[in-house]
Every structure is written in structure tokens, then in C-alpha cells.
Amino acid sequence: MAGTIAIAAPLVQSEAGAHVIRAGIQYEALLRDHHDRWASLISTATGRDTERQRWARGERAARARLAPNRPTARAGAPHVFWHGPDRVANGRPVVVLVNGWTASGLLWPAGLVEQLERSYDVVRVDNRGSGYSRTAPAPFTMTQLADDVREVLRAIGARSATIVGLSMGGMIAQELALNHPSRVRSLILGCTACGGPQAVPATREVAAALGARKTMTREEAMWVMAPYIFDAGTPRERVAEDIAVRLQANVTNDGYFAQLGAVRAWSGTYDRLPSITMPTLVVHGETDQLVPPANGRIVAGVIPGAQLVTIPHASHIFFTDQFEATSGALLAFLASNG
Numbered sequence: 001m002a003g004t005i006a007i008a009a010p011l012v013q014s015e016a017g018a019h020v021i022r023a024g025i026q027y028e029a030l031l032r033d034h035h036d037r038w039a040s041l042i043s044t045a046t047g048r049d050t051e052r053q054r055w056a057r058g059e060r061a062a063r064a065r066l067a068p069n070r071p072t073a074r075a076g077a078p079h080v081f082w083h084g085p086d087r088v089a090n091g092r093p094v095v096v097l098v099n100g101w102t103a104s105g106l107l108w109p110a111g112l113v114e115q116l117e118r119s120y121d122v123v124r125v126d127n128r129g130s131g132y133s134r135t136a137p138a139p140f141t142m143t144q145l146a147d148d149v150r151e152v153l154r155a156i157g158a159r160s161a162t163i164v165g166l167s168m169g170g171m172i173a174q175e176l177a178l179n180h181p182s183r184v185r186s187l188i189l190g191c192t193a194c195g196g197p198q199a200v201p202a203t204r205e206v207a208a209a210l211g212a213r214k215t216m217t218r219e220e221a222m223w224v225m226a227p228y229i230f231d232a233g234t235p236r237e238r239v240a241e242d243i244a245v246r247l248q249a250n251v252t253n254d255g256y257f258a259q260l261g262a263v264r265a266w267s268g269t270y271d272r273l274p275s276i277t278m279p280t281l282v283v284h285g286e287t288d289q290l291v292p293p294a295n296g297r298i299v300a301g302v303i304p305g306a307q308l309v310t311i312p313h314a315s316h317i318f319f320t321d322q323f324e325a326t327s328g329a330l331l332a333f334l335a336s337n338g
Contacts, residue, residue, distance in 0.1 A: 056135040063132050078151040081132035084123035087157050093185070093338055094158045095120040098149060100167030100191075101259050104131030104249035109319045112327045120338065123156060125149055127172070129255030138258040142266040146175035153183055162338045164188040164330065167291060167316065168259060171195060174269045177276055186279040186337040188330060191288055191316050193295035194302070196268025200294040202228070213256060219247055228289040229316035242320045273302045279337040280306040283329055285314030285321060307333065 063070075063081050070086045071077060083105045088094050095116055097108050105124030116122045127145055128136040136148075149172060153161060163184050165173025170192025177184040193199040201207075206228045213221040222243045230239050280303045284296030293310060300308035309329045314321040 059132060059135045066132070078148060078155050079133065079136040080128055080148045080152065081126045082123050082152050082156075083126070085121055085156060088121040088123075093120050094153075094156075094161035095122050095334070095338065096149060096153065096158075096161045096163050097122065097124045098163060098165040098169035098172050099124070099127065099130075100169050101263065102130050102251045102256055103166075103169075103246070104251075106131065107246060107249055109323060109327070111323065112319070112330070115327065115331060116334075120162075120334075121156075121158075123152065123158075123161070125152055127169070127259065129258045130251050131249055134252060134255050138254065139261055140258060142171055142175050142262050143179070145172045145262060146179060149173075149176050150180050150183055159183075160185040162186045162188065162334060164190070165192065166190040167192055168263055171263065171266060171269075174273070177278065178269060178272050181276075181278065184278050186281075186333075187276070188281045188283065188333060189296075189299060190283040190326075191285060191291050191296070191318060192299065193291050194268050194270040194273060194299050195266045196270050198270040198298060199268060200292045200298070202290055202292065206289055210260065213253065218251070219243065222246065225290075231285070231287050231313050231315040231321040233313050234315075234321045238320060242317065270298070270302060273299065274304060276303045276306075279333075281329070281333040281337075282306055282308045283311065283318070283326065284308075285311050285316060285318040287314065288316045288318075290316040 066083070067081075067086060097105060097113075099105055099107060105126045108124055113122055113124070125148070126133040128138060128140050128148065149163070153159075160183050163173045163176060163186075165171070165188070167190070170189040173184075173187060173189060174192075174194070177187050202210075209224050209228060212224055216224065226239055226243070230242075280300075282296050282300040282303070284291075284293045286293055296308060296310065300306040311318050311322050311325050311329070314326065318326045
């Protein structure tokens with residue numbers, strides 16, 4: 001069942017289309033919850049765990065190894081896992097990194113994280129469906145993904161933070177800033193879009209490549225997408241290194257298509273973005289084909305006072321294409337607004 005809605009739907013360009021897909025997500029969530037309840041009853045009666053129960057137990061054990069002192073079973077604990085402190089230090093500013101589609105929080109460049117940790121408490125979120133949040137409730141919407149980040153902030157004791165969102169993570173960051181502005185001290189939006197009819201979509205060729213994973217291995221699908229998300233001038237060996245790192249973060253087809261469904265069900269923020277008041281930086285690669293650079297100009301144009309930085313010879317994965325230029329832009333903004 002997972003992924004059917006995402007595959008069937010075109011990239012949403014209207015509120016009506018988004019509403020239909022959101023309704024489908026809610027219906028699928030109800031069906032999944034019903035199925036899980038019956039599976040749990042059968043498991044109790046037979047004394048045999050279901051495959052999903054074994055999978056969830058394995059993920060809980062992995063979380064416990066990575067964060068042994070972090071309570072995860074209590075009521076109100078965030079659905080998602082995060083890499084970073086269980087509680088932030090008093091008075092130390094916080095930066096929350098929210099990655100894109102299917103990307104674990106561990107995929108943020110180590111060099112950037114090391115630089116940030118000199119001055120900030122750094123938290124990297126594993127969105128539902130990726131990293132160590134693969135068994136979080138699904139399917140889900142963009143609003144729920146934003147609420148997950150808010151719950152992480154609450155759990156670590158941070159009143160507010162600089163939110164850095166890339167790609168889908170930038171969409172999550174927009175929703176967080178709009179729905180919970182007191183939690184966002186400043187905002188960095190990278191290689192992202194506002195969604196809805198104002199957004200500039202990828203070409204049909206790119207959209208077809210996105211759906212191709214259904215018949216491919218993860219590695220094959222990544223190489224199919226490579227021309228659209230890495231700059232043509234980036235050496236192939238650097239792209240191969242990046243893909244090798246990404247392959248270490250296992251993502252199931254369920255997670256892959258659940259996140260795609262959340263993007264396609266999102267009706268966007270264009271009409272709401274003028275209400276954002278916190279300092280905002282928008283960063284975009286000039287050769288991005290997955291989220292064309294016109295989207296960065298649109299987002300920066302409607303957020304009051306937003307700064308726009310475009311990175312030459314950089315595509316969607318701009319940290320791999322141009323690490324120094326991209327990290328320099330982020331660090332310069334944080335020095336004044338973090």
C-alpha cells in the first residue's frame with residue numbers, strides 16, 4: 001500500500017490536488033493503524049512477533065545504543081530520533097539541521113557540523129521515514145514533520161533555535177516558522193521551494209526519475225538522479241563518495257514514498273511567507289534541476305528582509321558541489337543572526 005498515493009499523483013500544483021492527496025494520506029494512516037492493531041492482537045495470541053514489531057524493536061535498540069540516557073518510551077516523547085545532546089546547555093545557542101527527502105541527519109557534512117559545534121549546540125533530526133525514525137508513524141504530512149521538530153526542541157529544553165532546512169527540510173522549516181514562530185530564532189532555507197502553484201516544478205524527466213526507485217535498487221536510483229542533483233562540473237569520484245555515504249543510511253521504500261507523499265500533499269506557503277519576521281537566509285545552487293533556482297528567488301522575494309545567496313557551479317546537493325562557498329554563506333549568516 002505504501003507509496004501508491006505518491007506514485008499515482010502528479011506533482012501537486014493546486015490546493016485541490018493537495019487536499020485530495022492529504023485525504024489519501026489520512027485514509028492510509030487509518031488503514032495502517034487498523035492493520036497494526038490486528039497484527040498486535042494476533043502476535044499476543046500466538047506469542048510470535050510480527051515483522052514490523054521485530055523491526056521496531058531493532059530500531060529502539062539502535063536508538064538506545066546511540067543515546068543511552070535519552071527517555072524514548074515515555075508518553076509525549078518525540079516520534080523522531082535526533083543526533084545531538086539530550087538537553088542543551090543553558091545560554092548556548094542552538095542550531096537544528098533538518099535534512100531533505102530520505103536523508104538521515106547523519107548525512108550533514110562532518111566539516112560543517114564540526115565548525116558549528118564550536119559555537120552552538122547542534123541537533124540533527126532524522127525525519128520520519130529515514131535514519132533512526134524509520135518506524136515512526138506513517139504516512140504523514142508536512143505539518144506533522146514540522147511538529148516533530150518542535151517536539152525535539154521541547155525535549156531538549158530549547159526555547160528557540162536557528163532552523164536550517166534543506167530541500168524537503170526547507171519545507172518543514174517553513175511550516176515550523178509559520179506555525180510555531182516563537183521556536184525559530186532565525187531561518188536558513190536551502191535548495192527548497194514554497195510549494196503550491198507559485199512554485200517552479202522540476203521537468204517531467206526529473207519527476208519520472210523520482211518514481212523509478214520502485215523498480216531499482218537504492219544505488220541504481222541514486223545514480224539515475226545524480227545528473228539532476230549534482231553539478232555537471234563536480235568530479236564523478238566526489239559524487240561516488242557522496243552516494244557511498246548516503247547508502248549507509250538505510251531507507252526503506254515505505255519511507256521513501258511516505259516522504260514523497262508528504263511533499264506532494266503539501267499545498268505550500270507562498271501566501272503565508274510574508275508573515276515571517278525572523279532573520280532569513282535563502283541559499284540555492286544555480287544549476288539545481290530537482291528544485292530549480294527560480295524557487296529560491298521566489299521564496300526570498302516574499303519573506304520580508306530575506307537574504308538570497310546563489311551558489312555558482314552548484315546543484316541541489318550544493319555541499320558536495322561547492323562546500324566552501326555554501327558553508328561560508330551559512331556561517332556568515334549565523335555569525336550575525338544565530
